[in-house]
Amino acid sequence: MEIYTPEGSIGPTPASRAPAPELLTGRRIGILDNRKPNAGLLLGRLAAQVAERTGAEVAVTETKNAAVACEDQVLERLTKEVQVVLTGSAD
Secondary structure, three states, rough: OOOOOOOOOOOOOOOOOOOOOOOOOOOOOEEOOOOOOOHHHHHHHHHHHHHHHHOEEEEEEOOOOOOOOOOOOHHHHHHHOOOEEEEEOOO
């Protein structure tokens, strides 16, 4: 009989998200639309409501293919032009 122990080596520390800004007033919001059905509509309305409630500004909308990683130039633009990005929508 073999007995297995659940103890094992610990892998690398998982990546963490960037800290959220405490206030959105005066911040620029970007939208990264993954082109799934209604993603652009959902994210656009969400961004508009967040901007209205917080004093932020919706500044940039970019698109990407949901099946592949975002293009470097799109990430670079978002990094340079906005402080908050809204993305992610599923079917």
